[in-house]
Amino acid sequence: MPYFVSSAARSAAATAGPGRVLLASPRGYCAGADRAVVTVEKALDRYGPPVYVRQQTVRNAHVVRALERRGAVFVGATDEVPEGAVVVCPEHGTAFEVHAEAARRGLTTVDASCPRVTKVHLEARRFAREGYDILLIGREGHEEVVGALGEAPDRVHLVGGPDDVPYLRVADEGRVVWLSQTTLSVDETAVTVHALKARFPAVLGPPGDDICYATRNRQATVRRLAGICDLVLVIGSRKSAAAARLAETAVLAGVPAAHLVDCAEEIDPAWLRGMSTVGLTSGASVPEILVAEALDRLAAYGFDDVEVIGAEAGGPEWRPAGVAWLGDDRGF
Numbered sequence: 642m643p644y645f646v647s648s649a650a651r652s653a654a655a656t657a658g659p660g661r662v663l664l665a666s667p668r669g670y671c672a673g674a675d676r677a678v679v680t681v682e683k684a685l686d687r688y689g690p691p692v693y694v695r696q697q698t699v700r701n702a703h704v705v706r707a708l709e710r711r712g713a714v715f716v717g718a719t720d721e722v723p724e725g726a727v728v729v730c731p732e733h734g735t736a737f738e739v740h741a742e743a744a745r746r747g748l749t750t751v752d753a754s755c756p757r758v759t760k761v762h763l764e765a766r767r768f769a770r771e772g773y774d775i776l777l778i779g780r781e782g783h784e785e786v787v788g789a790l791g792e793a794p795d796r797v798h799l800v801g802g803p804d805d806v807p808y809l810r811v812a813d814e815g816r817v818v819w820l821s822q823t824t825l826s827v828d829e830t831a832v833t834v835h836a837l838k839a840r841f842p843a844v845l846g847p848p849g850d851d852i853c854y855a856t857r858n859r860q861a862t863v864r865r866l867a868g869i870c871d872l873v874l875v876i877g878s879r880k881s882a883a884a885a886r887l888a889e890t891a892v893l894a895g896v897p898a899a900h901l902v903d904c905a906e907e908i909d910p911a912w913l914r915g916m917s918t919v920g921l922t923s924g925a926s927v928p929e930i931l932v933a934e935a936l937d938r939l940a941a942y943g944f945d946d947v948e949v950i951g952a953e954a955g956g957p958e959w960r961p962a963g964v965a966w967l968g969d970d971r972g973f
């Protein structure tokens with residue numbers, strides 16, 4: 642569907658274009674977000690509406706509206722769900738207390754946890770059992786972090802960044818391990834890990850990377866875009882940690898300007914003045930239709946030459962040795 646652009650907006654961008662759009666690949670839905678939406682759909686099929694869904698499960702307003710039309714009811718917390726009802730818990734995990742509260746109230750809980758998040762939670766549990774103090778790099782209050790802290794409250798210490806490192810107190814400095822939230826900035830996490838290694842020389846790392854492939858590959862592509870674009874646009878919810886990290890990654894990688902927008906309407910034509918190359922990507926819970934609408938809007942402003950760009954010129958995406966490329970760029 643062509644995107645409508647008012648004459649006022651068109652004149653605001655009058656000095657922009659003709660320009661290029663470099664479209665990131667991979668972008669958009671990761672396997673975990675895709676799985677969460679499918680889980681809600683399957684719960685609706687199996688139990689019938691209403692199915693209650695914790696808000697953090699699906700962050701994109703477009704997808705939320707589609708699921709609401711089928712009978713999903715989005716709630717902020719489990720205590721808003723009527724007793725005996727069905728509730729879907731988010732892909733970035735659920736704190737132990739939330740599961741316990743759901744059981745007390747007779748709720749049927751459908752778990753949409755992403756396997757990558759479950760991996761971090763299981764690592765926290767295992768290292769705590771083995772007597773380690775766990776230094777969890779993450780954002781305070783994020784569902785995934787709350788879940789990991791709940792695995793071993795006495796053993797897991799939240800590390801927001803390098804500034805927190807001097808204040809950490811552990812039982813045995815020879816028995817510490819760092820883990821991380823799955824959706825952090827790869828670059829910022831590396832700085833924090835460096836500080837942890839300086840403070841605790843014996844610190845272990847996670848058995849496999851905690852930041853998931855979807856997050857890494859999207860950030861690697863944005864880093865490349867930042868080096869060759871005048872402006873990077875990220876489509877995604879402001880509530881999404883992964884989308885916010887994409888915009889931050891672009892700025893850290895040196896792009897003159899980056900904006901996080903919920904949808905095409907939020908692209909301000911004034912941003913395009915004097916620009917010749919715009920990079921476009923989307924967060925891990927954003928459907929392709931929103932990218933298509935953004936491309937339509939950019940084309941209306943003269944940015945109609947679109948080229949798809951990967952993480953490396955002609956190269957494969959980053960992935961650990963031994964992991965096969967299966968042709969699905971949404972992978973965990």
Ligand code: SF4
Pocket residue numbers: 671672673674732733755756757758823824853854855856883925972973
């Ligand atoms: S961003 Fe990564 S960890 Fe989060 S849901 Fe997607 S695949 Fe899973």
